[in-house]
Amino acid sequence: MRTLKDEIIAMIRLEGPITVERYMDLCLGHPALGYYITRDPFGKDGDFITAPEISQMFGELIGVWAVQAWRDMGSPAPVRLIELGPGRGTLMADCLRAIMASAPDMTAALEVHLVETSPVLRARQQQTLGDAGVAVIWHDEITAPLKGPVIILANEFMDALPLQQFLATQTGWHERLVGLDDDGALMFGVSAEPTPDDIGEAEPGDVMEIPRAAQRLVRYLAEHIVVHGGVALLIDYGAFAEGRTDTLQAVKHHRFVDPLAEPGEADLTTQVNFERLAMTAALANASVHGPSAQGAFLQSLGLDYRAEALKTRATSAQRFEIDAAVTRLTAMTERGMGDLFKVMAFSHPSLKALHGLHLASSPDHHQTDEET
Numbered sequence: 001m002r003t004l005k006d007e008i009i010a011m012i013r014l015e016g017p018i019t020v021e022r023y024m025d026l027c028l029g030h031p032a033l034g035y036y037i038t039r040d041p042f043g044k045d046g047d048f049i050t051a052p053e054i055s056q057m058f059g060e061l062i063g064v065w066a067v068q069a070w071r072d073m074g075s076p077a078p079v080r081l082i083e084l085g086p087g088r089g090t091l092m093a094d095c096l097r098a099i100m101a102s103a104p105d106m107t108a109a110l111e112v113h114l115v116e117t118s119p120v121l122r123a124r125q126q127q128t129l130g131d132a133g134v135a136v137i138w139h140d141e142i143t144a145p146l147k148g149p150v151i152i153l154a155n156e157f158m159d160a161l162p163l164q165q166f167l168a169t170q171t172g173w174h175e176r177l178v179g180l181d182d183d184g185a186l187m188f189g190v191s192a193e194p195t196p197d198d199i200g201e202a203e204p205g206d207v208m209e210i211p212r213a214a215q216r217l218v219r220y221l222a223e224h225i226v227v228h229g230g231v232a233l234l235i236d237y238g239a240f241a242e243g244r245t246d247t248l249q250a251v252k253h254h255r256f257v258d259p260l261a262e263p264g265e266a267d268l269t270t271q272v273n274f275e276r277l278a279m280t281a282a283l284a285n286a287s288v289h290g291p292s293a294q295g296a297f298l299q300s301l302g303l304d305y306r307a308e309a310l311k312t313r314a315t316s317a318q319r320f321e322i323d324a325a326v327t328r329l330t331a332m333t334e335r336g337m338g339d340l341f342k343v344m345a346f347s348h349p350s351l352k353a354l355h356g357l358h359l360a361s362s363p364d365h366h367q368t369d370e371e372t
């Protein structure tokens, strides 16, 4: 069978080297052979595990957060709850359970929309959410579900969007490419000509990552929110401030692998640059909240209380699991997610406080204060 690797090699022979951005796009989203298109990658037997798959508490706390955000928005009805890249649908299922248990008024106002390109994961989401008790509508395109006031959730979504990489040499910034070595194998290289754009000061050896797709998405969402009201919550592996290093990584069966070794067979991600995304949202006149470390965020939403409540009804094996999940979600160590993962929101400028996040920047001109 023809693999994605064969296809990419043939493409480079025909057209010359491709950008890292195009390479990521092909690996993750190739319509027939892309990583997400062909599999369910989650869990112990898969390639990696995400926070909602570690514990139901994660999605439940996001549900509690969403209820508070909706009340802060002035309880608009209807309101669209939109999730980008919902994986197995676990976060949304846990989130909806928490909303239904605590906020019948919000439940009545809710319209649930999921954005998912993978047919395999869409089928999985349909299974998970079949008995959620709320109608769910699926979309391929991120822009499709935007209408009226929105609450947007994205966990480990931004890190899967392709980005551009530039390497600084003595002659300036050169875009990083994927080409072929003398034996016809995939290899990294750079464009011959420096990039004509002024993208910042270049210290030879620095790598600059420009997440064009993520920035475009944030700008689009922020522009909608500033006019129609709402909030977007982004949770991802990433850094508060921009680094000048290559963060592209590939993971297969819970281990790091060479990103060029098996295109389409390993998960490819980069660290999310929250500083850039915050600037993009602020430029569109949205208020920015956080970023905050995931551990601190979950704890301020009451993770420890939720764990204690679950433990009162649990067997001793389950109590052990609940404690292990709390540790995994909040630990500040290399294996823990507490510090490596960050949480950031952007909102309509009228939202001055969001549960668990501090206000980082708010537009000082309020000509768009027309909350619906």
Ligand code: SAH
Binding pocket: 029, 036, 050, 051, 052, 053, 084, 085, 086, 087, 088, 091, 115, 116, 117, 118, 121, 140, 154, 155, 156, 157, 160
């Ligand atoms: N949020 C889930 C899954 C994260 S993995 C969790 O936390 O478990 C990334 C998800 O985004 C997958 O569901 C993948 O199929 C989806 N995805 C990746 N690129 C996408 C795109 N361009 N548009 C829509 N969905 C995409």
